Amino acid sequence: MSQSEEKFEYVSSATLPTRWGQFRIHGFVETDTDQEHVALSYGNWEEGEVVPIRIHSECLTGDALFSTRCDCGFQLEKALQNIVEHGKGILLYLRQEGRGIGLLNKIRAYNLQDNGLDTVEANEHLGFDADLRDYGICKIMLAELGVKRVNLMTNNPKKRAALESLGVEVVNRTPIDHGITDDNRHYLRTKTEKLGHEFDPHLLK
Numbered sequence: 001m002s003q004s005e006e007k008f009e010y011v012s013s014a015t016l017p018t019r020w021g022q023f024r025i026h027g028f029v030e031t032d033t034d035q036e037h038v039a040l041s042y043g044n045w046e047e048g049e050v051v052p053i054r055i056h057s058e059c060l061t062g063d064a065l066f067s068t069r070c071d072c073g074f075q076l077e078k079a080l081q082n083i084v085e086h087g088k089g090i091l092l093y094l095r096q097e098g099r100g101i102g103l104l105n106k107i108r109a110y111n112l113q114d115n116g117l118d119t120v121e122a123n124e125h126l127g128f129d130a131d132l133r134d135y136g137i138c139k140i141m142l143a144e145l146g147v148k149r150v151n152l153m154t155n156n157p158k159k160r161a162a163l164e165s166l167g168v169e170v171v172n173r174t175p176i177d178h179g180i181t182d183d184n185r186h187y188l189r190t191k192t193e194k195l196g197h198e199f200d201p202h203l204l205k
C-alpha cells in the first residue's frame with residue numbers, strides 16, 4: 001500500500017433509501033485531516049464488470065440549497081437517476097467544496113464574481129490555484145466496493161486522468177450536461193475555456 005492510500009480508511013456502511021431507490025452509503029475518513037467522505041452504491045456487479053460511476057465534488061449551495069449559479073445540484077440528481085435506471089452504479093461524494101478551497105472561500109470567490117471576475121480569476125485573486133482537488137481517495141473507495149473498470153459520468157477530463165493514474169480503467173465517459181441555466185451559462189463557458197471541461201458548444205450558446 002502506498003503512503004497516500006494509508007491516509008484513507010473505510011469506516012462503516014448502511015442502507016440509504018432515496019427518492020430514486022435504495023442505495024447503500026459507505027463512510028470513509030482521511031486520517032490526517034479527519035475529512036469525511038461518502039460513497040453511495042446501488043445494485044450488484046461481477047468482478048471486472050464496467051460499473052457506471054460519478055465522482056461528485058461537494059457543492060453545498062448547489063447540492064443542498066438549490067442554487068442555479070452552477071450545475072452541481074442538477075448533475076447530482078441526474079447521476080443518481082442514471083444509476084438507478086441502469087440498475088447499478090456508484091456515486092463518490094467527495095468533500096472538496098469549492099474545488100478544494102472550502103465553502104467560505106467559495107462565497108468570497110462568488111463575491112468577486114458578482115463584481116466581474118470569472119471563476120478562475122476569482123480563485124487566483126484569493127491566492128488559490130484554479131482547482132485544488134485531489135482524487136486519491138477514489139482508489140480506496142472503488143477497491144472497497146470491488147470496482148476496477150468504470151463508465152465515468154463527467155465533463156471533466158482531469159477526473160478521467162486522475163482515475164487512470166490510480167489504476168482504475170475508465171472504459172467510457174458519459175457526459176453529464178444537465179442543468180444549464182441562464183444563471184450558469186457564463187460559468188460553464190469559463191470552465192470549458194479555462195479548465196478544459198468538455199461541453200457540447202451548442203448547449204452553451
Ligand SMILES: Nc1nc2c(ncn2[C@@H]2O[C@H](COP(=O)(O)OP(=O)(O)OP(=O)(O)O)[C@@H](O)[C@H]2O)c(=O)[nH]1
Pocket residue numbers: 055056057058059060070071072075096097098099100101106109110113119123153154155156159176191197
Ligand atoms: N472555487 C470555486 N468553486 C466553485 C465555483 N462554482 C462551483 N464550485 C465548486 O466546483 C466543484 C464542482 O466542480 P465543477 O468545475 O463544477 O465540475 P467538475 O466536478 O470539475 O466536473 P463534472 O464532473 O463535469 O461536474 C464543487 O466543489 C463546487 O463547490 C466557483 O465559482 N468557485
Ligand SMILES: [Zn+2]
Pocket residue numbers: 059061062063070071072073
Ligand atoms: Zn456547484
